[in-house]
Structure formats: structure tokens, C-alpha cells
Amino acid sequence: MNINYENVQKSLNEYGKYVLNCIKKENGSSLSQEQLQTLDRLLSTDFIVVEQPNKKDIEFFSNQAGITDPKEFSVEYVPSAHGGRTKGDNKIHIYPYTKAFSDCKTENELLNDCVDNIVTHEIFHYFIRPNLYDEEGTIREEFGHFLTEGLVQHYAETFSQNHNLPTPKSNYDRNVAFVKELLAGLPDNLSKEQVDRIVFSYNQNDLLSASKNGKQLYDRFVEDIQFKNDVSSFIISIGENLGMDRNDKKLAGIISHYKKATDKKIVIADLQRNVEVLFKEDKETKDKLMKDLDEIVPSKENKDKRIDNLDKKFKKVDTPKKLVLKPQKKEKQNKKFKAISKQKNPINSKFKIINKTQQNDIGLENAHDMQIDSASLDYSQSGPTLSK
Ligand SMILES: [Zn+2]
Numbered sequence: 352m353n354i355n356y357e358n359v360q361k362s363l364n365e366y367g368k369y370v371l372n373c374i375k376k377e378n379g380s381s382l383s384q385e386q387l388q389t390l391d392r393l394l395s396t397d398f399i400v401v402e403q404p405n406k407k408d409i410e411f412f413s414n415q416a417g418i419t420d421p422k423e424f425s426v427e428y429v430p431s432a433h434g435g436r437t438k439g440d441n442k443i444h445i446y447p448y449t450k451a452f453s454d455c456k457t458e459n460e461l462l463n464d465c466v467d468n469i470v471t472h473e474i475f476h477y478f479i480r481p482n483l484y485d486e487e488g489t490i491r492e493e494f495g496h497f498l499t500e501g502l503v504q505h506y507a508e509t510f511s512q513n514h515n516l517p518t519p520k521s522n523y524d525r526n527v528a529f530v531k532e533l534l535a536g537l538p539d540n541l542s543k544e545q546v547d548r549i550v551f552s553y554n555q556n557d558l559l560s561a562s563k564n565g566k567q568l569y570d571r572f573v574e575d576i577q578f579k580n581d582v583s584s585f586i587i588s589i590g591e592n593l594g595m596d597r598n599d600k601k602l603a604g605i606i607s608h609y610k611k612a613t614d615k616k617i618v619i620a621d622l623q624r625n626v627e628v629l630f631k632e633d634k635e636t637k638d639k640l641m642k643d644l645d646e647i648v649p650s651k652e653n654k655d656k657r658i659d660n661l662d663k664k665f666k667k668v669d670t671p672k673k674l675v676l677k678p679q680k681k682e683k684q685n686k687k688f689k690a691i692s693k694q695k696n697p698i699n700s701k702f703k704i705i706n707k708t709q710q711n712d713i714g715l716e717n718a719h720d721m722q723i724d725s726a727s728l729d730y731s732q733s734g735p736t737l738s739k
Contacts, residue, residue: 354447354458359465360401363445366466367399370474373514378478381547386478393477398441399470404448411438432469434476443473468519472507479503481555490573495555497572498533501526502550505534525613529568536564579610581647582618588643589622589629592636619648 371394379387402408404426413424431451435441447461455461479502482495504523511518537546538561549561559565583606590602612618622644630637 352456352458352461354461356401356403356447359447359458359462360397360399362462363399363401363465363470364397367443367470367474368394370471370510373510374474374478377513378547378551381544381551382478383552386551389477398435399443399445402444402446402448408446432465432473434473443470445469467511467517468521471510471516472503472519472521475503475506475510478551479506481553481558490576491555493576494569494572497526498530498555498558501528501530505530506550529572532564533558533562533568536562536568578615578618578647582606582609582622585622585640585643585647588640589626592640593629615648619644 371390375387375390382390408429409424409426410421412428412430416428418424418428426449429446429449431449432443432445434443438444445465447455447465452461452464455464476499479499481502482492482499486492500521500523504519504521505527507519507521508527510516534546534550537549541549549558553561559569562568586602586606586609587597590599591597595602609618609622623641626637626640626644630640
């Protein structure tokens, strides 16, 4: 597709200004003085940048994804779009050449995709920021992203409904469901204007305490995150026991797949099956892994302990549980791994169940934000079909 980037940028800025004027008219009374100033400032500039393919962005986003080796820099790390904080210039950036837009056949389709799914969502990010002051690497930060995307997407969807526009697509269905429950728990006597003011100005703590559902919803969120982190660590353990590098891309793909599952029992059962097959001939490792897997099932006791420790730092992907093999054993594992690789790729052939659906999971269809973390990943309602 031939894209006239200048045209696209001009049209999107015009549309963006229309959205801003609507927000000013419809939500102006719920915005702070400062927010109104932000809005007016945006109206006086071209605040949407439509990017052409360039090396600098590929490097920038590869770096953000933790890739430091220039040989591994790739356009796949460039998001479809992001808001003003990613590059620190307070502008919305859109990358029409990325995979997310590959379905667009004409410039018009591209424009429609941006108008329907990106612009309104990104604009609400300017006014809904409940997580600004949180420390990096904490559950609170992760929750802040999760909550922000939920609120932003919820407001973008409501805006579209009120203006007879198509519902914006996103990977935030679960975030939106969470937010709807949270807002439903606000006192009944609040006007829409008051609810909007809460959404536009409260931080996450105040939002949680304002809603009678806040605590319960938050506890559920923490439990889910902890489970996902445990599963990630466990998959890394499996990989390392097979002689793989913990940063292997295949492992990342498998982790991403499991992070989307909502049914914990299915996840555990599926991992058990895989351990059973992969370590059939290594009883010691198999037993050890099975034991670790048992501990992942959230017990009441673990859960309470975790909730007490909320504000302590934790790594997004914990180091694997103690599965460090003795040197001679590791050697044996590696040999075994190599032996299997010679015949066929062990991961591809044995992680069969996983690989069947894995391809869809690595590229997020509508990941319009940079903060692609487990909190903002799509959680399909029924979970992936892991079993046949
Ligand atoms: Zn967003």
C-alpha cells in the first residue's frame, strides 16, 4: 500500500481536534484547570505524529523490549501506536507500517482503523492517569497500567457509542470488565459528572477505596498476576532444564500464550502434561518440576502472604524456583537436549499442544500502547483452547 504519510497525519489531527472539542463540551466540567489547559494546548498543535519507517524507531523500541544486540533489532518491536509519555514529547505517535495495520489495503482503510481504534483511546490517555506516581516493578505499577487501560478504553468505547461510531477494538476487554465492576461500586448518589471527575482525577488508591468493590477486585487482580508470574518462572525452568537460554524467544512465546489463559486449572493440567512428556526419561527432574507445579496452585495461605507484601518490589518474571542443576547433570541435560534436537526440534514437536495456538499470540492485533505487559494483555473470556 502506498501511504501519503503527510495526508494521513493531517486528517488524523483534524479528527483528533474534533474529539478534543467533544470532550471539552461533554466532560469539560469534570476536568481540572490544568487538564483544560492541556486540552487547549493540544488543540493549538498537531499532536498526532504519523511515523514513516525509520531505523531510529526500530532501535528505540528494540531497546525498550530489552534487545541490545543490533543484529536482533527488528520492526516487530515497533508498536502500532503510543501516547505522549513514551517519547516524552506529549504527542500521540502512530506507526502505519507495522504489522497491526497489515489488513489495511488502502489509505482510507488505514485512516478508518486509526479513527475507530486508536485516536480516541489515545486522547483519553491525556486525561486519565491514575498510575502516574508509582514505583517501577511493583504490582502497584502493573495494576496502574491495567486500570489505566481499562478506564481509557471504557471511556473511548462510551464516547464512540454516544457518537454513533464503531466500538473501538482493543485487547483490553478484561480491563474494561474490571473497570465497569469498579465503577459500579461507587456510591449510588453520584452524578455522571461526579463519576467523570473521579475517573479524571483520582489515583488508583483513591479509586479503589471509593468503590465498595475495590478491595475484592484488587485482590483478585493480584492473585491472577502472581499466578501468571509463577507460570512464567515455571516455563523458564522447563526451558532451562532442556538446556535452553532463559531469554529464548520460543520461551517468551510460550509464556505469552499462557499469560492469556484465564482458567488456572487448565493451565496447570496442560503444564503437567507437558512435563510428563518432556521429562519422561528423567524421573528426578520430572518429580521436581511436578512438585514445583503443585506449589503454583494458589493456596489461601500463600495468597494472604502475597497480599501483605504488595508494595515490595518484585521482578516481572521471577527467577526460576531452585532448579539449578548440578554441573554434571546439566551436561547430561544438554547432551540429551542436543540429541533430541538432532532428530527434531524438541520444543516444536513436544510442546505441540502449545504451538498449535501460539502463533496468534506473539503479535498482538490491536496493541496500541507500548506498555504491553501481562496486565494489559488480552485475556480471552474462555481462555485458549489448550486441549484438543
Ligand atoms: Zn492505552
